Amino acid sequence: MSALALTEKRNPETTGIDLMDSYQIAVTLNREDQKVALAVEKTLPQIGEAIEVVAQAFRKGGRLAYFGAGTSGRLGVLDASECWPTFGVEHGMVNGYIAGGDRALRYSVENSEDSAELGLQDLASFAPTPDDVVVGISANGGPRYVLAVLEQAQKCGCKTIGISSNPEAKLQKFSDIFINPIVGEEPIAGSSRMKSGTAQKMILNMLSTGAMIRIGKTYQNYMIDVRMMNEKLVERGCRIVADIAQIPVEEAAKYLEAGGQSVKTACVMAVKKISRKQAEDELAKAGGILRRVIG
Secondary structure, three states, X not given: OOOOOHHHOOOOOOOOHHHOOHHHHHHHHHHXXXXXXXXXXXXXXXXXXXXXXXXXXXXXXXXXEEEEOHHHXXXXXXXXXXXXXXXXXXXXXXXXXXXXXXXXXXXXXHHHHHOHHHHHHHHHHHOOOOOOEEEEEOOOOOOHXXXXXXXXXXXXXXXXXXXXXXXXXXXXXXXXXXXXXXXXOOOOOOOOOOHHHHHHHHHHHHHHHHHHHHOOOOEOOEOOOOXXXXXXXXXXXXXXXXXXXXXXXXXXXXHHHHOOOOHHHHHHHHHHOOOHHHHHHHHHHOOOOHHHHHO
């Protein structure tokens, strides 16, 4: 038997949790959750470094790919899937892979995390290049699926990032940047979907969002490349244009329509009082970064 990982150890603060009433359980779990943000805070230097690595990759036309098993894999797929509607990036720019494939998103396919072969197959389908960044996510940091991916990704010239709650994680050997939020023992021993999962969600949010900000996918704190695929998002787009251009929402809606439903194009048209073609040309010259066009 290998040494017990921190993520598998019992939490001395919750040994009596089965004797608590529902409110006490909620209080106890909330108290444990409060430790997560503090643990993540201690890894901010590594997170900041990782954000810049991802942003640099994007600027070169590179891609980002998350690989994980179980909860870790599901969180990677979730973060990747939300980059398209939020930031308007092309499909394939941010990717999520989970050991066991799509079935594992809904059902437990536990033995898949022990398969290096599955990891290499998924990495091969991603077809990594030296311009890409590969992120391995694992609470205990030891699944063969993730280790094989990171090791091979390094051989392909990719920058690699490892995320684990275990300070002894094996994946750090194959990680150019190792992000290690030490959240402590889980409230329920071994249930790494809890504090470890919460820490992973926070870190992935920061990685993708931070990189998108760095490449100009926001203006101030607006998601100006949002894809307006439903009524809520159309209304959001109108509000963004109205606020940035300092015009009524009704007028903003007209600029959006004239600008091909592009928030950035509509903003340039409204602020500079120019045509769609002129606005698109100015954005193109500025690398699509709205801040460079309207200040």
